[in-house]
Amino acid sequence: MTASSAEPLFSTPRYATEASPHPASRRVVVAQQAHLAVALLDDPAPTLLLCLGETLPGSTEQESLPSSEALYLHLQMLLEQAEAGTRLYVCGDESFLWHVHRLARQAGLLGDEIELFKQGARRRLYCVHCGHFQDIGSEGECSCGQCRVKLFVREHFSQRLGAYMGVCIDPDSPYAAEVPA
Numbered sequence: 001m002t003a004s005s006a007e008p009l010f011s012t013p014r015y016a017t018e019a020s021p022h023p024a025s026r027r028v029v030v031a032q033q034a035h036l037a038v039a040l041l042d043d044p045a046p047t048l049l050l051c052l053g054e055t056l057p058g059s060t061e062q063e064s065l066p067s068s069e070a071l072y073l074h075l076q077m078l079l080e081q082a083e084a085g086t087r088l089y090v091c092g093d094e095s096f097l098w099h100v101h102r103l104a105r106q107a108g109l110l111g112d113e114i115e116l117f118k119q120g121a122r123r124r125l126y127c128v129h130c131g132h133f134q135d136i137g138s139e140g141e142c143s144c145g146q147c148r149v150k151l152f153v154r155e156h157f158s159q160r161l162g163a164y165m166g167v168c169i170d171p172d173s174p175y176a177a178e179v180p181a
Helices: 034-041 066-080 095-106
Strands: 026-031 048-052 059-067 086-092 112-117 125-127 132-135 141-142 148-156 163-168
Touching: 026 066, 034 048, 034 086, 048 066, 059 066, 059 095, 066 148, 086 095, 095 112, 095 125, 125 148
Parallel strands: 026 048, 026 086, 048 059, 086 112, 125 163
Antiparallel strands: 125 132, 141 148, 148 163
């Protein structure tokens, strides 16, 4: 890619704003919160909505799960048994989206069968110094929750890790100063 190219030089992901018109034998909508998925439930294909803690009024087949872990486990089992032509639509913040994306890919779905709809500011950060993952907001700097290195949040996003890269801000003084007691 050249500097004059129209494509940005960053690897930040692009998210869907509306569901694609691709046909599906079954649609599975996974939402961090059920109300985030309302616009995706208008398709005539059979749809299952999986969400955390709440359901929507209506005729859509729905399953509400009590925790993220329960939702991930249930989704993994469901996707491992999915028939060809199943499409997955995921609504939530980036931490949630990319965790579900990873599960779907491990279960055998292709990248083209998964659509991501970002809602919320929470995102995942990977410390390149110690390998620690942590959730952050939209801030551009933070300290690693494990090694305490002061990190600059790069605009580089790893789809494999589902996280932005955090690199040391000041290599001459990487660790947070101890506060005297």
